[in-house]
Amino acid sequence: MTLLGTGAPDGLPRPDCPCASCATAVGDEARAATAVLVDGALLLDLTPGPAFAAARAGRSIAGVRQVLLSHPHDGPAVEFPAGLPAPGRVPDGRELAVISGHRIRAVALDAPGTGYEVTAADGERLLYLPPGAAPAGLNNGPGHGAAPAVRYDMVLLDAVGRPDALARLRAAGAITATTDVIAVHLDHDVPPGRELHRQLAAAGARTVPDGTTLVVGDYHAVPDLPRxxxxxxxxxxxxxxxxxxxxxxxxxxxxxxxxxxxxxxxxxxxxxxxxxxxxxxxxxxxxxxxxxxxxxxxxxxxxxxxxxxxxxxxxxxxxxxxxxxxxxxxxxxxxxxxxxxxxxxxxxxxxxxxxxxxxxxxxxxxxxxxxxxxxxxxxxxxxxxxxxxxxxxxxxxxxxxxx
Structure with missing residues (x-):
């Protein structure tokens, strides 16, 4: 999974914004709009210039078979690059099988937009949520008389704007100690510099620079919350x-x-x-x-x-x-x-x-x-x-x- 972008729709820094977060968002802290390339075959959301973003990461979007959008219908304008399949959405609760072998289920949210649960052929699961959203209708999970939710190997979400989404996913058993939680959709309301990474580590999450490739299911040592x-x-x-x-x-x-x-x-x-x-x-x-x-x-x-x-x-x-x-x-x-x-x-x-x-x-x-x-x-x-x-x-x- 390659993160072509990890920022908010307007990117970070925002154009012509003089705030401290934008002023310090340079180098690895500069972020294009969040977009995720899964196994070279599935593209979740679009960042400006996705072909160039993929090339910078050493990847190609030539093999993409499905492009899915997560933002609300009246959300930010997106660029539809030539050569890619027309972007679409999966209705809430429906499942889509991609020719690459991935199964994609649309997850209902408590805010406008669509979340996606992506299951690979070997059974590993990824949850991707749009900015400002958490899954709707989560059960209470273990200890509350209900079966636990699906457990995810990796979760990508707006961890800064919706920390309660992390709490609800943990309560339902969807996020466990082995889940790699990646913060995306980072906007200029995040704390500048190293403070962002410290706050995310305290929440059991992390963020990575644009262009990073991660392997879903690989162990990553997130700093433990101090007792x-x-x-x-x-x-x-x-x-x-x-x-x-x-x-x-x-x-x-x-x-x-x-x-x-x-x-x-x-x-x-x-x-x-x-x-x-x-x-x-x-x-x-x-x-x-x-x-x-x-x-x-x-x-x-x-x-x-x-x-x-x-x-x-x-x-x-x-x-x-x-x-x-x-x-x-x-x-x-x-x-x-x-x-x-x-x-x-x-x-x-x-x-x-x-x-x-x-x-x-x-x-x-x-x-x-x-x-x-x-x-x-x-x-x-x-x-x-x-x-x-x-x-x-x-x-x-x-x-x-x-x-």
């Missing part, structure tokens, strides 16, 4: 968005909110509502500071947001804000609570993303209790970071990998 990730950042740095992004392509996430509710606090209610609106509808929410049992139990990935609010509750419980109570056993009691949490992070077998505030870079708090909280949060962050495979610092919405 434990700590995301640090200051106020309004984007740390919660980064943490959510790391799990948005995975189903059945449990979001653990440690802040609870604050009756009568309109600002707090607005902040909580904003977080809830951002999260995928399939995620569940638990409002609790009792984190140790959750970390010890089996289950779906956890997103713990955040450790600073957990520490506030823990310090409340031991009377840490009062100097006398702090000296009279409060400090030792808090140390026990922190040690229990750190041990639970170390021992957990669940995938967990933890969020915390990075402290100590601003002014020194004016009160002893404020300095105490700053110091204890810094120590907690340090101890949790030791137990995490991946540690990120988010500054102005940019994630810097510390580990």
């Amino acid at each position: 434990r990730t700590l995301v640090l950042g200051g106020a309004r740095s984007g740390k919660s968005v980064e943490a959510e992004r790391r799990l948005e392509s995975f189903p059945d996430v449990l979001y653990v909110a440690t802040g609870g509710t604050r009756p009568g606090d309109a600002d707090w209610a607005a902040r909580v509502a904003l977080h809830r609106e951002r999260r995928p509808g399939s995620w569940r929410t638990a409002e609790t500071t009792d984190l140790v049992p959750l970390l010890a139990a089996d289950g779906p990935p956890l997103l713990l947001d955040c450790l600073s609010l957990w520490l506030t509750d823990a310090m409340d419980s031991v009377g840490a804000w009062d100097d006398e109570s702090w000296a009279d056993g409060g400090k030792d009691a808090l140390a026990v609570r922190v040690a229990e949490l750190v041990a639970a992070v170390r021992a957990t077998r669940r995938t967990v993303v933890l969020v915390s505030n990075e402290v100590g870079s601003g002014v020194v708090p004016a009160t002893a209790s404020g300095r105490r909280f700053r110091d204890e949060l810094g120590r907690l962050n340090t101890r949790v970071a030791v137990e995490c495979e991946h540690v990120l610092l988010v500054v102005a919405g940019q994630a810097l990998a510390l580990r």
Whole structure:
């Protein structure tokens, strides 16, 4: 399978666009409209100048027997090169047998357009989806009383624009640990430079330069999602968005909110509502500071947001804000609570993303209790970071990998 293009219909960079993504889309990061040449016989979608694109990749489109379009009928204009069969579509749910031996089934989508499941003569399966689309009507897969969906050896989709499509395919069993997930239809809303590849790796996906030839069914080592990730950042740095992004392509996430509710606090209610609106509808929410049992139990990935609010509750419980109570056993009691949490992070077998505030870079708090909280949060962050495979610092919405 040769990717003649991996970009959005207008390509990347877009003509005359001054944005950062377009400005850095040079060399291997420059992408023509997505088009896929399968075994030299089947062409999925069209990129401008497909014959030249194929020649640059060391391929020829002279043997193409079928050209199929995936975009909506009112989608972007396409070039119909001479010498190729007239492009067509397969009606949803219908199957087409190509003289080359491939079987093609049209997959119904939740957005305009057509997806294609391509099965080779030896049984390997490829799923190709147009931009902004996910399969419609997926069953719930294993563990939900339904048979799993067809398992794919390779999936090409809009992984940046529709991470929920990845989550739904995983939940249905259509994407497994051995599926090679390739991000295509990349537009100028993707993050520029290496950040795109980092985000895709966190979702268990990758992208390749235009002209790359891949063998469906060949093993490719995609970086494993770290079991434990700590995301640090200051106020309004984007740390919660980064943490959510790391799990948005995975189903059945449990979001653990440690802040609870604050009756009568309109600002707090607005902040909580904003977080809830951002999260995928399939995620569940638990409002609790009792984190140790959750970390010890089996289950779906956890997103713990955040450790600073957990520490506030823990310090409340031991009377840490009062100097006398702090000296009279409060400090030792808090140390026990922190040690229990750190041990639970170390021992957990669940995938967990933890969020915390990075402290100590601003002014020194004016009160002893404020300095105490700053110091204890810094120590907690340090101890949790030791137990995490991946540690990120988010500054102005940019994630810097510390580990």
